[in-house]
Amino acid sequence: MSHPIEDPDAPRRPADQEILPDGEAGPVEDRPGGPQAGPTAADLALQYAAKSGVKRSDSGQIDVLSSIGGIQGLAESIAPGLVFTVLFTLTRDLTVSLVAALAVSAVFAVLRLVSRTPLTQALAGLIGVAFCAVVAQRTGNAEDFFLPGFFINGGYIIALTASVLFRWPFAGLLFGFIRNEGIEWRKDPARVRAYAVATWIIVAVLALRLAVQVPLYLAGNIAALGSMRVAMGLPLYALGLWLAWLVSRPRPAAAAGPSAVG
Numbered sequence: 001m002s003h004p005i006e007d008p009d010a011p012r013r014p015a016d017q018e019i020l021p022d023g024e025a026g027p028v029e030d031r032p033g034g035p036q037a038g039p040t041a042a043d044l045a046l047q048y049a050a051k052s053g054v055k056r057s058d059s060g061q062i063d064v065l066s067s068i069g070g071i072q073g074l075a076e077s078i079a080p081g082l083v084f085t086v087l088f089t090l091t092r093d094l095t096v097s098l099v100a101a102l103a104v105s106a107v108f109a110v111l112r113l114v115s116r117t118p119l120t121q122a123l124a125g126l127i128g129v130a131f132c133a134v135v136a137q138r139t140g141n142a143e144d145f146f147l148p149g150f151f152i153n154g155g156y157i158i159a160l161t162a163s164v165l166f167r168w169p170f171a172g173l174l175f176g177f178i179r180n181e182g183i184e185w186r187k188d189p190a191r192v193r194a195y196a197v198a199t200w201i202i203v204a205v206l207a208l209r210l211a212v213q214v215p216l217y218l219a220g221n222i223a224a225l226g227s228m229r230v231a232m233g234l235p236l237y238a239l240g241l242w243l244a245w246l247v248s249r250p251r252p253a254a255a256a257g258p259s260a261v262g
Contacts, residue, residue: 062175062245064238069121072108076122077234080105080129081146085226088142098133098145105129143217146225150214153206160203164196171198171244179250191250198244205240208232 069076084101088094109122128148136145163170167186172195176185185191209232216225 062178062242064242069234072111072117073121074234076105076108076125078230079108080125081226081229081233084145085222085230089223089226094136094140094142097142098137101129101145102126102133141220142222143220143225146213146217146229149229150210150217153209157203157206157210160199160206164199167192169195169199171195171202171248175245175248181250191248194248198248201244201247202237202240205236209236 080101083104084097087100088097091097105122105126109119109126112119112122132145132148135147136142160170163173169192172183172185172192175181175195175198176183181191185195212232213225213228216228
């Protein structure tokens with residue numbers, strides 16, 4: 001490959017300088033996007049969307065099952081709580097029920113390790129179950145196994161509500177990426193409103209969980225609480241995600257009108 005011949009008489013620029021758009025040399029640190037420039041809000045939004053796991057099917061619709069981790073991800077979410085609820089209802093032995101729930105969660109992590117599939121969801125589930133088990137064991141109340149989930153749920157509600165108020169609706173960050181809108185949708189007030197409505201749907205799902213489950217927790221009804229936790233976990237979230245996708249669909253492009261006759 002040939003290389004351009006450098007003019008020996010041309011002035012040299014320091015190694016730490018670069019030609020700026022206006023043709024002048026300047027320090028690399030001072031140029032836009034230089035080493036000292038941190039990631040922008042747009043960069044962070046796209047990075048989050050890329051890692052969210054939300055996927056689009058070949059038909060152009062959201063792939064809800066894949067977005068929640070597939071059948072295995074669904075099982076990882078449901079099984080530990082279900083095992084805890086069933087065992088405690090039958091035995092009334094808190095320690096045995098907690099150990100069984102932890103064992104089930106650990107098995108899923110090992111399965112992912114053996115199959116060399118991403119461990120993130122299984123490990124997060126194992127850590128979550130372990131934390132819930134510690135809380136329940138320390139208080140001695142079986143219903144406290146479900147208590148941390150209420151605070152996590154409430155945290156999500158606050159974060160999602162804030163995303164709408166600051167005009168960065170959560171649904172837009174998820175769906176805008178897989179619709180190839182990036183964050184350009186933020187320039188269109190109609191798209192911002194659509195994604196805000198979609199985000200409120202997800203908030204409603206989370207709020208419904210609390211409205212149903214907190215009274216069961218206060219009543220100490222473990223069987224009903226565990227059943228509702230399973231039913232209103234990923235399955236209900238998946239339904240909310242699908243509805244949010246539908247209501248935030250871009251409008252079809254207007255058909256071109258007949259050409260004017262000269």
